[in-house]
Structures are given as structure tokens and as C-alpha cells.
Amino acid sequence: MRGAVIYAPGDVRLxxxxxxxxxxxxxxxxxxxxxxxxxxxxxxYRGINPVTEPTPIGHEYVGVVEEVGDQVETIQxxxxxxxxxxxxxxxxxxxxxxYPSSCVHREFVGGCQAEYVRVPLxxxxxxxxxxxxxxxxxxxLLALSDVMGTGWYAAAAAEVxxxxxxxxxxxGAVGLCAVIAAxxxxxxxxxxxxxxxxxxxxALEFGATDIVTERGDDGVARIKDMTxxxxxxxxxxxxxxxxxxxQALRSTRPGGNVxxxxxPHGADIPAEELFYSHVGLRGGPAPVxxxxxxxxxxxxxxxxxxxxxFDLTLPLDQVGDAYRAMDERRAVKVLLRP
Amino acid sequence: MRGAVIYAPGDVRLxxxxxxxxxxxxxxxxxxxxxxxxxxxxxxYRGINPVTEPTPIGHEYVGVVEEVGDQVETIQxxxxxxxxxxxxxxxxxxxxxxYPSSCVHREFVGGCQAEYVRVPLxxxxxxxxxxxxxxxxxxxLLALSDVMGTGWYAAAAAEVxxxxxxxxxxxGAVGLCAVIAAxxxxxxxxxxxxxxxxxxxxALEFGATDIVTERGDDGVARIKDMTxxxxxxxxxxxxxxxxxxxQALRSTRPGGNVxxxxxPHGADIPAEELFYSHVGLRGGPAPVxxxxxxxxxxxxxxxxxxxxxFDLTLPLDQVGDAYRAMDERRAVKVLLRP
Numbered sequence: 102m103r104g105a106v107i108y109a110p111g112d113v114r115l116x117x118x119x120x121x122x123x124x125x126x127x128x129x130x131x132x133x134x135x136x137x138x139x140x141x142x143x144x145x146y147r148g149i150n151p152v153t154e155p156t157p158i159g160h161e162y163v164g165v166v167e168e169v170g171d172q173v174e175t176i177q178x179x180x181x182x183x184x185x186x187x188x189x190x191x192x193x194x195x196x197x198x199x200y201p202s203s204c205v206h207r208e209f210v211g212g213c214q215a216e217y218v219r220v221p222l223x224x225x226x227x228x229x230x231x232x233x234x235x236x237x238x239x240x241x242l243l244a245l246s247d248v249m250g251t252g253w254y255a256a257a258a259a260e261v262x263x264x265x266x267x268x269x270x271x272x273g274a275v276g277l278c279a280v281i282a283a284x285x286x287x288x289x290x291x292x293x294x295x296x297x298x299x300x301x302x303x304a305l306e307f308g309a310t311d312i313v314t315e316r317g318d319d320g321v322a323r324i325k326d327m328t329x330x331x332x333x334x335x336x337x338x339x340x341x342x343x344x345x346x347x348q349a350l351r352s353t354r355p356g357g358n359v360x361x362x363x364x365p366h367g368a369d370i371p372a373e374e375l376f377y378s379h380v381g382l383r384g385g386p387a388p389v390x391x392x393x394x395x396x397x398x399x400x401x402x403x404x405x406x407x408x409x410x411f412d413l414t415l416p417l418d419q420v421g422d423a424y425r426a427m428d429e430r431r432a433v434k435v436l437l438r439p
Numbered sequence: 440m441r442g443a444v445i446y447a448p449g450d451v452r453l454x455x456x457x458x459x460x461x462x463x464x465x466x467x468x469x470x471x472x473x474x475x476x477x478x479x480x481x482x483x484y485r486g487i488n489p490v491t492e493p494t495p496i497g498h499e500y501v502g503v504v505e506e507v508g509d510q511v512e513t514i515q516x517x518x519x520x521x522x523x524x525x526x527x528x529x530x531x532x533x534x535x536x537x538y539p540s541s542c543v544h545r546e547f548v549g550g551c552q553a554e555y556v557r558v559p560l561x562x563x564x565x566x567x568x569x570x571x572x573x574x575x576x577x578x579x580l581l582a583l584s585d586v587m588g589t590g591w592y593a594a595a596a597a598e599v600x601x602x603x604x605x606x607x608x609x610x611g612a613v614g615l616c617a618v619i620a621a622x623x624x625x626x627x628x629x630x631x632x633x634x635x636x637x638x639x640x641x642a643l644e645f646g647a648t649d650i651v652t653e654r655g656d657d658g659v660a661r662i663k664d665m666t667x668x669x670x671x672x673x674x675x676x677x678x679x680x681x682x683x684x685x686q687a688l689r690s691t692r693p694g695g696n697v698x699x700x701x702x703p704h705g706a707d708i709p710a711e712e713l714f715y716s717h718v719g720l721r722g723g724p725a726p727v728x729x730x731x732x733x734x735x736x737x738x739x740x741x742x743x744x745x746x747x748x749f750d751l752t753l754p755l756d757q758v759g760d761a762y763r764a765m766d767e768r769r770a771v772k773v774l775l776r777p
Contacts, residue, residue, distance in 0.1 A: 194669050195693045203693035203717050205668070258719070330543070331532050346710065355533045355541035355723075365710035372684065372703035376722045379541050381596070383719035385693075 103439070104215030105420045107158045110148030113424050115417065118157065118212075121219035126172040129223035131164035131182060135243045136214050137411065137436045138423050140273045141364055146424050149366055157212025160186035161246045163239060164218065166227075173223045180229040183246050183397065184220055185389035186210050191225030201225070201390040214420055216439040228393040231401065240408025240436055241400045244278065248434070249396055249407035250389030251362045252278025252339070256286055258360030258383040259335035263287030268324050269309070270349045271339030272300040274410040274434040275362060277307055279337040281405050284308030288335075292327065294320055294348075300433060303409060317348055324352040332357060338384070343367025355379035362387060411436040441777070442553030443758045445496045448486030451762050453755065456495065456550075459557035464510040467561035469502035469520060473581045474552050475749065476761050476773045478611045479702055484762050487704055495550025498524035499584045501577065502556065504565075511561045518567040521584050521735065522558055523727035524548050529563030539563070539728040552758055554777040566731040569739065578746025578774055579738045582616065586772070587734060587745040588727030589700045590616030590677065594624050596698030596721040597673035601625030606662050607647075608687045609677030610638040612748040612772040613700060615645055617675040619743050622646030626673075630665065632658055632686075638771060641747060655686060662690040670695060676722070681705025693717035700725060749774040 104118040121130050136159055144150045145158065166180045176182065189196055189204035196204050208221045220226055234242055241249075252275050261267055267283040269276050272295035283291045284307065292311040293304035301312045313323045324333055332354035338345055341363025349359045350370075361384030375382065399405045413432040415423050416439075423435035442456040459468050474497055482488040483496065504518045514520065527534055527542030534542050546559045558564055572580055579587075590613050599605055605621040607614050610633035621629045622645065630649040631642035639650045651661045662671055670692035676683055679701025687697045688708075699722035713720065737743045751770040753761050754777075761773035 194667050198692065198694045200693040200717050329532050343710075354536065355538040356536045361714065365714050367710065369707035369710050370713065372681075372705065372707050375708065375720070376699065376703050377724070379538050379721070379723040379726075381719060381721035382713070383717070384714045385717040386715070388717075 102216040103417060104212060105158050106155050107145055107152055108155045109152055110146060113146065113158065113421050115420050118215065121217050123168060123170045124219065125221060126170035127222050127224065129169045129173060129176055129220045129227060130167045131162065131218050131220060132167045133162050133164040133213065133216055133218055133439050134181070135163055135239050135436055135438055136417070137161050137243060137434060138214070138427050139247060140275065142424070143428060144364070144366065146428060157215065159214030160209070160211055161243060162213040162218050163243045163246060167217065169223055176223045176227050176229065181233050182227040182229050183242055183393060184210065184227045185250065186247055187386060188221040188226040189390050190222050191390065196225070199391050200388045202386040202388045214417065214437060216417070226390065228397060230397055238400060240411045241406055242397070243436065244407035244410060245393060245396045245400065247389060248274040248410060249278045249281070249405070250392055251275045251387040253282040253392050253396065254387035255279045255337035255339055255360040255362040256282035256335070259337055259358040261286040261288050261335045264289045265334040266290040266328055267335045267337065268292040268294060268333040268352050269337045269339060270294050270345050271363065272297060272304065273339065276337070276339035277303055277410050277433070278407050279339050280304050280307040280309050281407055283337070285399065285405065292324065292333065299412070306409070317344060320348055321351040328354065331355070335360070339363055341366050346370065350375065350378055350380055353378070353380045357381070358383070360384065410434045414438065440554040441755060442550060443496050444493050445483055445490055446493045447490055448484060451484065451496065451759050453758050456553065459555050461506060461508045462557065463559060464508035465560050465562065466508045467504055467511060467514055467558045467565060468506045469500065469556050469558060470505045471500050471502040471551065471554055471556055471777050472519070473501055473577050474755070474775050474777070475499050475581060476552070476765050476775070477585060478613065480762070481766060482702070482704065484766060495553065497552030498547070498549055499581060500551040500556050501581045501584060505555065507561055514561045514565050514567065519571050520565040520567050521580055521731060522548065522565045523588065524585055525724060526559040526564040527728050528560050529728065534563070537729050538726045540724040540726045552755065552775060554755070564728065566735060568735055576738060578749045579744055580735070581774065582745035582748060583731060583734045583738065585727060586612040586748060587616045587619070587743070588730055589613045589725040591620040591730050591734065592725035593617045593675040593677055593698040593700040594620035594673070597675055597696040599624040599626050599673045602627045603672045604628040604666055606630040606632060606671040606674045606690050607677060608632050608674060608683050609701065610635060610642065611677060614675070614677035615641055615748050615771070616745050617677055618642050618645040618647050619745055621675070623737065623743065630662065630671065637750070644747070655682060658686055659689040666692065669693070673698070677701055679704050684708065688713065688716055688718055691716070691718045695719070696721070698722065748772045752776065
């Protein structure tokens, strides 16, 4: 089969790779219907995470089940399925507590920018759609495999409630999906922090009520101006740098919450400042699996359309172009069709 | 009047100081009935916080109102009152949100190891008891002015609920009061981490169900052993060092919470570790004022007896001995009588 492999920063190639097979009796193999490039793939592509050897890349996928192992009970060949980038058993204490991305048996599902993917713990990991989806739903369902689930978790971790004032730091696909999540959770005011006009437009379409173009201290000052001087109830940190974390912390009111979903690539969190801020903080790799049933329903109902974050679609053959387009910020997020 | 002044690490003296007077029309002056030495006073006494000039010290007090300013409406001379170490107006947005210790007009109430104290924003800051308390209630009411309110906030910030498994890091007065709070909030299991026998006994008396004597990595391993390998639902960090914070974070299950109330005096919080832990974190100077009415009621009802943390009572004249006893861990907490 064909699959993308990263060799070095800036060097992603489509290659012939062996077809995945059932390794454990709880595995499934799926034929990928759509996959995509994630902001976190860019950490490797930009050399911020080291690339020590050629590595199959990509962790977002929707597809049709091709084959299942002997112990798979609920997932069946022919089903259209969505899964998270972390396989999970859906039965361990952490899964039962709502954190499948901390499953005691979790396993990263990598190499998904490919024609086929092996998914471990298929019964726990994959969720089948109620019907075969119409083609126009596929991008939104693909978004559920990471960015929409991650945006949702940012809002949930920041305890967005009906009536909340929310600020979203980051206008990538996750930040934009976080706007959708804040709207669905009933936020009254949603301030998207973005200086890119096409992303601002999409944020407004997704439910943002205000746009703030300033960043850093100026951005914090604008949020304070807009919130009686005290800060937002909930701030969704969807970037992952030390600067974006400080911007988020300082934009939150005492007693408010920051949900942080960008993988931290920056300074540690200043303990004393966090202490005096009275801000609550929760982050992590989103427990995507936990929210899939709900988000699939919202997608089939047409209440959310996170697939709009894909502003470029390319054949899998052009995976190198997909990375370049996102690296150069010419695209918010690129969908790849095998 | 007589009042304690810190001159340098290890050097606290009782001196003649001018009697406090009404400075602002919203002030009250109270005659101190009891005051005490706080674990956080030891940061100065031990030279960990710099002492740059002779400074009146102490921030815990109960007393009888002596005089009020022209604009004070509810607090009256003769009332027995308790207040927090932060004066607050009780009307600003942060106060209304439950965080009077982030009041936009907050002011530190210092120099309380003295015969009289000036309390700013008296109507917002002070809470009068329903009656003049019996003498045996005074230690518990004094504990409400800081350590009991702080232990309560640790438990609330860590979202202790009925049925929770809770671990308490720190066996000082705050950690011991946090055990009381966890019990009152309905925790099913309360693990006190302590290696000092008298403190273990008091923890058990306050409601702890288990004692863990190990610290650091060994302490974390013990908590994991006791909790299906995943960690406690809520961990109350009542120390304030980098080590105690890591111990707390690593003892908490994914999706659980750390409430941290020891003023951080250590390394910053590792952002990546916090991210992958899925642990929620909230701390800060406790919003003592917000819980005073509830905690006064629990004290008058006899449901809580936080005054038991005072295992030594000295006349204010012996304030230097009080600091020495706490510094050398000969006393958990020393009550001073002017």
C-alpha cells in the first residue's frame, strides 16, 4: 500500500509500505476513506520534535473496516468507523472515568496517512456511524478523530457552561473547533484571538461573537477590557507554546479555568503566578473516544460542521504539498484522499 | 500596645508599637483575643523569604471590635469577629465569584501578632459570630481565620465529593485541617501522608482513614498501590515545595484534581508532565472570607474542631518561643494570647 513516511524535518514522502495485518486478536484493519495533516505533525516537520529515523506519520483517520481479529466482538467488516489517535480498551478505570487517552492499555495509532491502518483494541477504540455517511459528511467525521474532539475537550476542561465568557487562544483547526464546542456548550460570548482574516471569518461562522487580533500582553489587556477588568471565565489554549500558555493564564479571571490542548513546547508553568491567579488548569491529549458518540450524533444532525476547517483537499500522492501548505499557513488543514 | 516584629531570620521580637487607629472610614480596629503563628510566617523566619526591614508580623486573628470608621455599616463595636488575612470588599466581581482573596480592593492584613489590629474594609472582611463564643471555642474560631479556611479551599479546589478518595500531602496545621474538610465534604477514603506520630494521631482523629509515611516516589507508589494503580481522585497539596507539588501531581489519577495551597517556593510546574497527566490543578491564597459563615456554623455546632491543631498556647510575650517551637517542629501550631 501507499503511506506517508517522515525522513527528516521538511521531508515527508509517499512510499510503498507493507499492508497492515491483524497482529493481535483485538485488532482491526481499516481501509482509509480520508486522512489529514495535524498541527502536531508540524512539530516533527519543523524539526521541533526530533526525527531520529524514517517514521510512518499521521494519526487521524476515518475508514471502512476491512478485517477484524478473532476477539473483536462489536466492530464488523464493512462498517464506517472513526477512532482516536490513542487506542483504548474502553473498560479500564481511566476509560470509565472519562479519560480513554489515559487508558492503561493505550497505544498510539500512527502511520495513518496511508491507504490502510491497523487499529489496536478495535472494540474499545472505534465507533461506527449509524449509517454509511453521505460523502459531504466525511470531512466533518474525519475532524472528529482529533481536532473536533480536542477542541471539545479544551472547552470541557475549561468548564465552559451556559452563559460563559470564553476566549480561544489559537486559530488553527483545533482553536476553530474549540469555538464550535464553546457554542454548543452554551457560551454567551466567544472571543476568538486571530489575526488571519480567513480564520476570523470561519471563527465567526462557527459561533465566535468577537475577534481580538492582539497577542501577548496586548491581547491580555484587550480581554480584560472586554470583561469588566477581570478576565474571561474560560480560556481555551490551543497552541502549545510558553507564550500562548501565559496569554491564556493571564486572560482568565480568578476562579476561571484554562483548558490547554496544544502539546506544550515551551517554558514550564510559573507556579507562583498560577497560585496567585486562582486559575484552574487542565489539559492533555483529548479523550476523543469518550465524546465520539455524542459528536457523531451532532454531525449527523447537522448541528456541527467541523469539516469546514479543511480548506484544501489533495490526493494522498501529494502529501508533501499538504505539509508545505500547512507549514506556510496557506491552508488551515489539509484533507488527504487515498 | 505590644506587637511582634520580625527583624531578620530567626529574630522575632515583641515591641511597643503605636496603637492602630481608623485610617479609612471603612476600617475597624479590633482588640485581639487570640492570634497565632502560621507555617507561612516560617518562610520569613527561616530566611527563605527575604526580610529587608523590621516588619510587624502575623496575619491570623480573632477579636472584639473596638472602634469602626464612619462608613462601616454592619460591623459594630463589641462584636466578636473573625476575618481573613486578605481584606476584601465582598462586592466586586471576584468576591461575587467566590474569590475574595482576589478582591479587586484586597489588602493584606499584617502585624496581627499584636494586641490590636486595624482591619480595612471591615464590612466586607469581618464576620461576627452569632453570640460571644465560649472560651473553648476560641481556638477553633481562630483556626478559621486561615488554616481551616485554607484546608477547606484545598479540598474544594481539588473537587472533593461524596465518595472521593483523597490524599493529603503535608501534615502541618493546614494539611490536618484539609483532612477535616475532606471528611466534611464526604470523602470515603482520606489518606494522610505523615511520618510524625502525634500528627498521624490528630489526622486519624480528624477523619483520616489511612496513614502513609513514605514520601516522594515511594509515597507516590504507595498511593498508586492503594488506588487500583491509577491514583487518588483528589490530592491536597499543603506544603509548597517543588517536591511536594510533584508528589501531589503524580499521586492523582488522570482526570483527578490537585488543590494546592502551600505558597509555591520551588521549581515551576513541568508543563509537559502536567499535560500528559490529565490532572486538573487549582490553587492560591484561600478565599477564606467566602467560607467563614459556613465554617463558623460548623464550629458552633461542634461538627468541626480545627482548634485541636494548636498543641501549644503561649502568652504573646513569648512570641519568640512560639516561632522556635514551630521552626523545630516541636509544635504543630502555637496559639498566642495577648
